[in-house]
Amino acid sequence: MEHNLRDYFEKTLKEVAIDCVIFGFHAGELKVLLLKWKGTDGWSLPGGHILLDESANDAANRILMERTGLGEIFLQQYYTFGAVNRYTHYSEAELLEKLEITFGKGFFEGIIFRRTVSIGYFALVEFDQVSPAPDWFTDECRWWNLADVPALLFDHNEMIERALTALRQHIRNQPVGYNLLPEKFTMPELQRLYETILDRQFDRRNFQKLLMSYDILEKLDEKRVGVANKSPFLYRFDKLKYERAMETGVAFSM
Amino acid sequence: MEHNLRDYFEKTLKEVAIDCVIFGFHAGELKVLLLKWKGTDGWSLPGGHILLDESANDAANRILMERTGLGEIFLQQYYTFGAVNRYTHYSEAELLEKLEITFGKGFFEGIIFRRTVSIGYFALVEFDQVSPAPDWFTDECRWWNLADVPALLFDHNEMIERALTALRQHIRNQPVGYNLLPEKFTMPELQRLYETILDRQFDRRNFQKLLMSYDILEKLDEKRVGVANKSPFLYRFDKLKYERAMETGVAFSM
Numbered sequence: 001m002e003h004n005l006r007d008y009f010e011k012t013l014k015e016v017a018i019d020c021v022i023f024g025f026h027a028g029e030l031k032v033l034l035l036k037w038k039g040t041d042g043w044s045l046p047g048g049h050i051l052l053d054e055s056a057n058d059a060a061n062r063i064l065m066e067r068t069g070l071g072e073i074f075l076q077q078y079y080t081f082g083a084v085n086r087y088t089h090y091s092e093a094e095l096l097e098k099l100e101i102t103f104g105k106g107f108f109e110g111i112i113f114r115r116t117v118s119i120g121y122f123a124l125v126e127f128d129q130v131s132p133a134p135d136w137f138t139d140e141c142r143w144w145n146l147a148d149v150p151a152l153l154f155d156h157n158e159m160i161e162r163a164l165t166a167l168r169q170h171i172r173n174q175p176v177g178y179n180l181l182p183e184k185f186t187m188p189e190l191q192r193l194y195e196t197i198l199d200r201q202f203d204r205r206n207f208q209k210l211l212m213s214y215d216i217l218e219k220l221d222e223k224r225v226g227v228a229n230k231s232p233f234l235y236r237f238d239k240l241k242y243e244r245a246m247e248t249g250v251a252f253s254m
Numbered sequence: 255m256e257h258n259l260r261d262y263f264e265k266t267l268k269e270v271a272i273d274c275v276i277f278g279f280h281a282g283e284l285k286v287l288l289l290k291w292k293g294t295d296g297w298s299l300p301g302g303h304i305l306l307d308e309s310a311n312d313a314a315n316r317i318l319m320e321r322t323g324l325g326e327i328f329l330q331q332y333y334t335f336g337a338v339n340r341y342t343h344y345s346e347a348e349l350l351e352k353l354e355i356t357f358g359k360g361f362f363e364g365i366i367f368r369r370t371v372s373i374g375y376f377a378l379v380e381f382d383q384v385s386p387a388p389d390w391f392t393d394e395c396r397w398w399n400l401a402d403v404p405a406l407l408f409d410h411n412e413m414i415e416r417a418l419t420a421l422r423q424h425i426r427n428q429p430v431g432y433n434l435l436p437e438k439f440t441m442p443e444l445q446r447l448y449e450t451i452l453d454r455q456f457d458r459r460n461f462q463k464l465l466m467s468y469d470i471l472e473k474l475d476e477k478r479v480g481v482a483n484k485s486p487f488l489y490r491f492d493k494l495k496y497e498r499a500m501e502t503g504v505a506f507s508m
């Protein structure tokens with residue numbers, strides 16, 4: 001990629017980019033996937049450009065696949081970031097200077113560093129299934145707990161904040177969990193996911209009653225073993241019913 | 255503008271545009287503002303380009319102001335349209351041919367007609383306060399009943415559909431009416447607005463009870479006169495409380 005960066009940029013839209021907030025859930029924590037840019041201490045969301053013959057949504061799916069190896073993931077466009085200056089914590093000059101030490105003086109001339117509007121997408125992925133992969137531009141790609149996210153490049157902290165707001169709006173109107181939990185899970189695990197996203201506690205019985213009323217869950221004839229005291233039943237989502245509920249909407253009113 | 259179109263395009267982003275779905279409400283009908291392009295029978299949403307020193311949101315507000323004369327309007331970004339080909343009912347060649355009859359051969363060479371991603375905004379405006387204004391590019395600007403909207407230029411029919419979906423989502427989580435109704439209105443008028451947007455009927459008492467529970471309405475010591483049979487009380491929104499409800503959200507669960 002280093003060698004044909006200019007070729008690549010000839011094949012993409014220049015003023016529009018894509019950035020993805022990829023949420024994962026593990027051990028009761030909501031996480032987000034970040035990349036560290038080579039030769040800098042700056043972290044950013046995974047993102048990229050739209051090929052001339054590719055739709056914005058396809059580009060977002062491609063970027064998600066490149067970074068996580070996952071396809072067919074729930075990916076939602078939530079906001080387009082169109083501020084004149086999208087450099088918040090690191091100035092353009094500061095970033096360019098550091099990158100040129102690694103990539104060579106003039107390497108980015110006329111490309112990348114121009115005003116760009118970025119379309120924000122968020123995705124919910126199952127933590128265990130992801131193999132985070134850096135690209136040619138970055139030397140690290142890993143999960144960060146939401147609470148520990150540092151000052152990011154560009155306006156990416158705002159992007160995460162708005163994605164979280166969108167996710168919370170989403171969870172109030174549509175079911176969540178299909179791509180965030182393993183195939184089989186317990187009711188307390190599902191409740192923990194909802195509590196983590198919404199940053200609130202719910203009554204166990206009311207939660208179970210409401211979620212069962214959506215008619216998207218299948219209670220299995222199987223229990224989680226090895227859990228202290230109790231052996232809770234396992235559940236899984238009925239994919240067809242879940243997808244229908246995504247279309248028609250459900251009201252999470254707790 | 256005709257004379258310095260090229261200058262104007264030098265000062266704007268080229269691959270990103272803005273389109274606004276401006277909803278108005280009048281006589282129990284939801285309406286949308288459309289423009290007819292000069293020398294064609296093609297109608298479109300009001301839209302435009304983002305100046306290099308202007309944010310996307312500022313551009314949307316400027317466009318809204320130019321078309322309606324209204325400032326400080328609730329304007330919400332709802333989706334960015336990024337398909338590779340956004341010409342649905344009229345092909346690019348067909349449109350260009352008609353426009354060149356009016357504007358001259360080669361007038362648009364290298365400008366306008368290139369792949370553009372468009373950021374969609376919707377606005378809710380008080381029908382009576384708007385003076386629709388065509389721009390240099392269009393010869394008519396007027397309200398259309400939603401039900402009567404013709405086959406539009408580009409993907410603008412899809413834009414209206416998605417805006418309506420976004421408006422319906424919005425009304426389920428936030429109050430609506432401040433910019434759509436006159437300053438003073440009756441409860442049946444407010445109910446009619448909700449019924450029109452959601453395309454459903456509500457029980458009069460339940461509706462009133464729910465809306466009053468939001469604590470955003472002020473019942474006035476005044477009645478609408480000249481209405482057959484009854485003289486219903488007038489209400490108005492308490493602007494501060496309304497704005498707070500926009501922040502915190504309300505659940506319209508009927």
